Amino acid sequence: MIDRTSSDHHIFAFDLTEHETRRRTEVLAALGDAWNPLEVMEGEAAAERLLYSGLDAEQQATYDMLVAEGVLPASGQA
Structure with a gap:
């Protein structure tokens, strides 16, 4: 049986918001200024x-x- 009141148990919470924001920023930076999403979709x-x-x-x-x-x-719905 597990004693949930024991000090051996720890609850961790991770907020990945900052990491996700940085990841998205890096992706957009890697794509560069010339990246045109509309042009890509048309292609x-x-x-x-x-x-x-x-x-x-x-x-x-x-x-x-x-x-x-x-x-x-x-056809035309992709």
Whole structure:
């Protein structure tokens, strides 16, 4: 049986807010001033369109099935 009133037990609390703030600051600093999140998202959308373009009939059927099952987002929803 564990005696919770024993002095052998210590409760620790960690506030990671300062650490998380510093981590986010360092990430943004590493990305630099030229980083443009909108441009990145547009590039990813263009890459996805290219990835799923030019599919043959069987590939298109597989893609449509995966979209219908919710495995892949519908075109334009990524």
